[in-house]
Amino acid sequence: MKNSRFYTILAIELVAVIAVGLYFFVGSADIYKFIAGNTKFYHNQHMCDLHEGPCSIEVEKKGLLTLEIEPKTIPLMKPLIFKVTTSQELQLDELDLTIFATNMNMGYHIFKMKKKSDKTYQAEGILPACIVGKMTWRAEVVMNHLTQSLGAVFTFQTE
Numbered sequence: 001m002k003n004s005r006f007y008t009i010l011a012i013e014l015v016a017v018i019a020v021g022l023y024f025f026v027g028s029a030d031i032y033k034f035i036a037g038n039t040k041f042y043h044n045q046h047m048c049d050l051h052e053g054p055c056s057i058e059v060e061k062k063g064l065l066t067l068e069i070e071p072k073t074i075p076l077m078k079p080l081i082f083k084v085t086t087s088q089e090l091q092l093d094e095l096d097l098t099i100f101a102t103n104m105n106m107g108y109h110i111f112k113m114k115k116k117s118d119k120t121y122q123a124e125g126i127l128p129a130c131i132v133g134k135m136t137w138r139a140e141v142v143m144n145h146l147t148q149s150l151g152a153v154f155t156f157q158t159e
Contacts, residue, residue: 038149039140039142039149040149040150040151041140041150041152042057042058042059042060042150042151042153043057043153044056044057044153044155049156050067050074050154051072051073051156051157052072053068053072054066054067054085055067057152059143059151059152060150062086062090062150063086065084065152066084066085066086066087067083067084067141067154068083068084068085069081069082069156070083074127074158076126076127076128076130076135076158077126077128078126079124079125080124080125080127081122081123082097082111082122082123082124082125084097084120084121085120086120089118090119090143092115093114093115094112094113094114094115094121095112095113095141095143096113096140096141097110097111097112097139097142098110098111098139098140099111099125099127099139100137100138101130101135101136101137101138103135103136104132104135106127106128106135107128109125109127109128111123111124111125127158133159134157134158134159135158136155136157137155137156137158138153138155139153139155139156140152140153140154
């Protein structure tokens with residue numbers, strides 16, 4: 001009787017230690033990535049200039065994702081509005097937007113795009129200036145669903 005109680009308590013303690021260890025050493029993002037896998041990105045098939053107007057990318061089973069940046073001049077060190085519209089409702093409260101420079105390390109700029117209407121998401125932010133001059137940026141719009149992560153990649157330049 002005492003032997004079985006000892007092993008029961010030992011098993012409960014082991015489960016508790018493992019649970020606490022997982023809590024501290026494995027983040028929720030890692031668990032999500034394990035379940036959903038890596039993000040599948042879709043790229044633009046033709047050149048599009050965000051300085052002239054919005055750019056769209058077809059995402060499998062989700063329709064068109066269209067990115068627009070205001071003001072059109074995309075100035076650095078000034079407030080920008082990033083707007084994504086979708087051709088169909090996504091049933092998501094927010095989208096992830098990550099922007100980084102491709103020709104120099106300017107850091108990762110991560111924005112949560114909040115839902116403004118059924119098919120519109122928006123975020124505000126500032127991109128840093130660089131003394132080098134012309135920068136090429138990559139904007140990744142990511143839709144995180146329960147079992148998959150899909151994204152669209154847009155590129156643009158700033159002076």
